[in-house]
Amino acid sequence: MLAKSTASAYGGRPALQDPAWLRWTLIGTALAFLALFVALPLLTVFIEALHRGFGAYFAALVEPDALSAMWLTLLVAGIAVPLNLVFGILSAWAITKFEFLGKSFLITLIDLPFSVSPVISGMVYVLLFGLHGWFGPWLRAHDLQIVFAVPGLVLATIFVTFPFVARELIPLMQSQGIEEEEAAASLGATGWQIFWRITLPNIRWALLYGVLLCNARAMGEFGAVSVVSGHVRGLTNTMPLHVEILYNEYNFVAAFAVASLLALLALVTLAVKSVVEWRWGEDISGRRDQG
Amino acid sequence: MAINISGISKRFGAFLALDKVDLHIQSGELLALLGPSGSGKTTLLRILGGLDRACGGTITFFGEAALGLTPRDRQVGFVFQHYSLFRHMTVRDNVAFGLDVRPRRDRLPRAVISERVARLLELVQLAPLADRYPAQLSGGQRQRVALARALAIEPKVLLLDEPFGALDAKVRKELRRWLRRLHDEMNITSIFVTHDQEEALEVADRVVVMNNGRIEQVGAPGEVYDHPASPFVYDFLGNVNRFECIISDGTAKIVSIGLTMPAIGAEPGPALAFVRPHDIELIRLDAATGDAGGGGVACARVRHIHAIGPTARIELDIEGHRFEAVMDQDRLRCLGVRAGDWCGVRLTRPRLFSSNSAALIQE
Numbered sequence: 001m002l003a004k005s006t007a008s009a010y011g012g013r014p015a016l017q018d019p020a021w022l023r024w025t026l027i028g029t030a031l032a033f034l035a036l037f038v039a040l041p042l043l044t045v046f047i048e049a050l051h052r053g054f055g056a057y058f059a060a061l062v063e064p065d066a067l068s069a070m071w072l073t074l075l076v077a078g079i080a081v082p083l084n085l086v087f088g089i090l091s092a093w094a095i096t097k098f099e100f101l102g103k104s105f106l107i108t109l110i111d112l113p114f115s116v117s118p119v120i121s122g123m124v125y126v127l128l129f130g131l132h133g134w135f136g137p138w139l140r141a142h143d144l145q146i147v148f149a150v151p152g153l154v155l156a157t158i159f160v161t162f163p164f165v166a167r168e169l170i171p172l173m174q175s176q177g178i179e180e181e182e183a184a185a186s187l188g189a190t191g192w193q194i195f196w197r198i199t200l201p202n203i204r205w206a207l208l209y210g211v212l213l214c215n216a217r218a219m220g221e222f223g224a225v226s227v228v229s230g231h232v233r234g235l236t237n238t239m240p241l242h243v244e245i246l247y248n249e250y251n252f253v254a255a256f257a258v259a260s261l262l263a264l265l266a267l268v269t270l271a272v273k274s275v276v277e278w279r280w281g282e283d284i285s286g287r288r289d290q291g
Numbered sequence: 292m293a294i295n296i297s298g299i300s301k302r303f304g305a306f307l308a309l310d311k312v313d314l315h316i317q318s319g320e321l322l323a324l325l326g327p328s329g330s331g332k333t334t335l336l337r338i339l340g341g342l343d344r345a346c347g348g349t350i351t352f353f354g355e356a357a358l359g360l361t362p363r364d365r366q367v368g369f370v371f372q373h374y375s376l377f378r379h380m381t382v383r384d385n386v387a388f389g390l391d392v393r394p395r396r397d398r399l400p401r402a403v404i405s406e407r408v409a410r411l412l413e414l415v416q417l418a419p420l421a422d423r424y425p426a427q428l429s430g431g432q433r434q435r436v437a438l439a440r441a442l443a444i445e446p447k448v449l450l451l452d453e454p455f456g457a458l459d460a461k462v463r464k465e466l467r468r469w470l471r472r473l474h475d476e477m478n479i480t481s482i483f484v485t486h487d488q489e490e491a492l493e494v495a496d497r498v499v500v501m502n503n504g505r506i507e508q509v510g511a512p513g514e515v516y517d518h519p520a521s522p523f524v525y526d527f528l529g530n531v532n533r534f535e536c537i538i539s540d541g542t543a544k545i546v547s548i549g550l551t552m553p554a555i556g557a558e559p560g561p562a563l564a565f566v567r568p569h570d571i572e573l574i575r576l577d578a579a580t581g582d583a584g585g586g587g588v589a590c591a592r593v594r595h596i597h598a599i600g601p602t603a604r605i606e607l608d609i610e611g612h613r614f615e616a617v618m619d620q621d622r623l624r625c626l627g628v629r630a631g632d633w634c635g636v637r638l639t640r641p642r643l644f645s646s647n648s649a650a651l652i653q654e
Binding site: 193 | 340341342362363367368369371373375376377378379388389392393440441443444
């Protein structure tokens with residue numbers, strides 16, 4: 001229907017009008033692919049979680065280890081996301097508003113967590129802060145534990161989720177330039193006032209978008225966290241790790257029950273992201289008419 | 292003296308944007324910085340506004356050293372070429388910004404701020420649009436908001452960077468006349484940058500012509516136009532015919548068109564003669580003899596006549612060397628010269644510059 005009206009809008013030029021069978025084959029293939037690889041697994045999570053009824057489902061969720069995993073996940077995300085918010089704004093600010101030596105190197109460095117396997121980033125922290133790592137002896141002498149404890153989880157999560165906020169802000173801030181900031185400076189605003197009154201309002205929706213993605217990844221991260229966690233039940237297990245343990249113990253209902261929470265988180269993130277994109281899409285991409 | 296600029300230099304990497312510029316700006320005057328792109332005019336303006344740092348030299352504002360001061364302490368209003376309005380604020384909030392961000396001890400009461408903003412919006416004729424966002428305004432309206440915003444902080448000096456550069460021709464003319472009237476009413480020392488000679492000559496009290504990071508000439512519009520101090524200023528301001536000539540024995544000879552003119556006491560050597568199109572006089576040749584009747588007259592072929600409006604532009608040709616004359620339509624009609632005719636040509640006010648040093652030899 002849509003394809004047809006588009007084609008007629010172009011004056012029905014034959015070059016733009018594929019035969020109906022080709023159109024439907026392409027659309028059908030795409031839908032089947034999505035159903036098989038995205039919708040079906042998602043559905044399975046909820047079916048498996050609920051197949052012994054709501055009682056078993058909630059029992060699995062309020063079990064102490066599960067609660068502690070949820071708490072830990074919230075704690076880790078609650079520390080990592082705000083820190084990455086600040087780091088992300090700082091690095092995007094530095095990259096887009098100033099000229100300095102090694103700028104392109106910094107941009108590459110920001111992307112590094114995207115290209116390195118999370119397992120490796122976890123191992124790096126073990127090598128640095130572990131018992132036999134570089135800082136191990138010093139940390140032990142001062143009675144500080146990083147690896148196999150909450151600080152290690154936070155560090156690994158920060159590393160893995162670092163690019164999200166910065167990546168979202170850099171293109172936008174580049175397209176906005178520094179003219180408004182200069183205007184504010186010429187009107188007597190201090191650096192702090194310029195940031196709060198000019199820069200932040202101009203990037204707020206892109207920032208929210210970056211934070212959403214960052215948060216989703218922080219709560220769902222498995223690889224890097226798995227390496228530094230040590231899998232101490234009730235102490236260093238985040239939700240994804242807890243799911244794995246339950247699954248390995250053939251406790252499928254409990255495993256899928258916790259997994260369903262993560263799936264719900266993903267769906268909520270997706271929904272909020274769509275709303276933000278729909279409502280403020282032009283602000284995020286910086287396409288809106290320059291004032 | 293409002294502003295004293297002495298020895299200001301600015302370097303961007305290997306590029307010398309300003310080369311030891313000296314300039315004195317009178318209190319209350321409207322000054323134009325005129326030059327081609329890359330001449331350093333915007334850089335100078337940004338240094339005055341505290342948006343760029345100078346590499347050397349000093350600037351004083353009303354006797355006070357200004358280079359160490361922040362933009363806030365300089366009390367300078369800056370109007371940007373692309374307006375740079377705050378896109379997430381209404382027109383009213385844009386204008387109020389400079390007053391809102393003052394430190395608490397200097398900040399005016401809310402009622403005073405909104406009263407002043409209302410007055411400024413009245414002044415720039417935008418009061419009905421106070422609650423609009425910049426994206427909902429036309430280019431000319433945005434520029435007036437930018438001006439009101441800069442004026443809100445009651446600056447001692449107003450700096451405008453290509454204020455009409457991004458507007459279409461008609462709005463541009465209206466707005467620059469309006470700016471001139473506004474300046475006459477408010478009398479703030481104002482400096483604006485432009486690459487448009489017509490704009491500079493029409494609006495400014497004095498024009499500063501810049502080229503390659505240096506000031507070529509400073510003067511009132513008429514003075515700069517009628518007595519350019521260098522070949523560059525001649526070329527840049529208005530149309531001009533340029534002839535290469537050779538000086539020997541107190542006369543300059545334009546070899547290409549076979550004319551000579553006196554150059555008493557001038558050093559022998561190559562020189563450049565500049566003649567404005569309206570300083571070229573056409574003389575009807577005696578039809579019978581083909582004689583122009585007197586010295587200093589050359590024979591030229593009329594190639595083309597562009598006659599639009601009150602003046603006519605006449606393309607002339609002497610042995611393949613083309614140049615241009617301008618005269619009233621009425622005078623041309625009296626002369627009766629048409630395209631393809633021959634006529635006599637006299638250079639009434641040539642100015643000679645030395646080819647080597649670009650120094651003025653003779654008016």
